[in-house]
């Protein structure tokens with residue numbers, strides 16, 4: 350029997366549930382990736398993610414070639430290309446890993462119906478998360494709306510029924526003479542080949558990163574994870590986003606380390622908590638696809654935003670006059686990645702200080718981030734805007750100056766990304782407006798935090814009333 354595996358956000362060969370499922374059932378196969386022209390043309394698609402995706406695809410192809418086959422690339426709409434490819438290859442079975450969210454689920458369902466009408470069997474497999482939303486439920490069988498009880502149930506389930514990495518994969522024979530398009534470059538697709546300084550894509554790079562993180566930083570993760578100047582987090586987010594490594598592999602390797610070296614235990618536990626946040630946001634998006642556009646807490650859709658374009662542009666460009674905000678936005682533009690603490694600070698600043706709709710920030714991040722992920726990005730933004738599930742209470746508004754002083758006490762992070770502030774003393778680097786030394790070219794704050802805080806509280810209270 351012949352089968353196709355449709356690669357999407359699972360660009361690897363190791364610990365791959367979908368590939369394992371296909372390999373068990375067919376004698377010949379073809380791996381296919383469809384570059385969806387609709388998605389590439391979307392205003393939400395930005396250069397960092399496209400370049401990283403192409404890099405991952407090229408490396409996946411190289412890995413497949415080492416195993417006697419190659420990646421079949423098709424350009425066009427998956428709804429047209431996948432059934433066409435199945436027909437051309439005589440495939441009777443098509444397998445893919447499940448995706449979550451309204452757009453992906455709707456598209457996948459239409460493709461499934463079409464393939465089944467054509468006589469193909471379709472199998473979809475859980476691969477992207479450890480547990481899907483219906484596997485982590487309250488005692489009353491309901492989905493959770495708050496992270497802490499969700500994480501507790503998630504951990505209890507994992508203790509009872511851990512989901513472990515799959516063993517070595519024996520791939521079926523390749524289907525001979527399969528037509529493939531050439532993998533385009535970012536430039537061919539209308540994006541620049543340069544731009545943000547991105548990490549190397551692919552499975553081998555992901556594994557190296559995991560090993561390097563578990564070899565050192567994880568031990569101090571509980572302490573260092575909030576310090577943007579310290580290389581204290583795994584930086585695995587782009588690899589998890591594109592499935593160059595599986596979340597099961599990450600958790601399994603971390604647990605193995607904690608068993609071998611109990612001193613690493615607290616760091617490992619905290620790190621796994623973050624991976625559970627990822628699962629939580631995937632579950633929220635799967636249960637409530639409307640959150641992609643609307644506030645989870647509906648009352649906040651009545652919030653009165655100012656959406657001042659000049660302020661929005663200053664925020665995007667890293668020229669708000671608040672050093673930690675500007676450092677974060679410049680790091681985003683330069684590298685497609687921002688430290689989590691700083692994501693929270695810049696998102697709070699946009700929504701609470703500038704009173705700009707969280708959807709505008711979410712959109713900008715999604716375009717710019719190399720790890721831009723529909724579930725985690727939405728969850729992070731709604732958390733910061735206090736409109737989400739496990740909402741940061743609306744009255745807790747980050748003060749960008751004190752956040753900078755607390756998490757970047759010697760200003761190393763700010764100095765790295767905002768060179769205008771390099772010569773300022775440590776005590777003034779987060780409040781250059783008080784510095785005796787001038788910072789030529791650096792703007793004065795575009796808003797007064799104390800004033801804007803009062804206004805934001807009024808606006809949020811008005812909605813709650």
Ligand SMILES: Cc1cc2nc3c(=O)[nH]c(=O)nc-3n(C[C@H](O)[C@H](O)[C@H](O)COP(=O)(O)OP(=O)(O)OC[C@H]3O[C@@H](n4cnc5c(N)ncnc54)[C@H](O)[C@@H]3O)c2cc1C
Pocket residue numbers: 574582583584585586587589590620623624626627628630687688689690692693696714718720721722723725726727728729730733
């Ligand atoms: C406003 C905002 C937007 C965000 N947008 C995204 C996004 O588009 N894509 C994305 O992957 N993460 C997003 N996050 C979550 C988090 O900032 C990143 O996952 C993290 O900074 C990635 O760095 P790391 O891989 O070194 O993380 P580590 O600290 O090493 O954590 C390991 C992994 O856990 C997951 N994770 C960590 N923190 C979170 C979190 N708070 N929520 C969900 N998952 C988490 C990620 O997959 C991460 O790679 C966002 C957070 C905020 C506040």
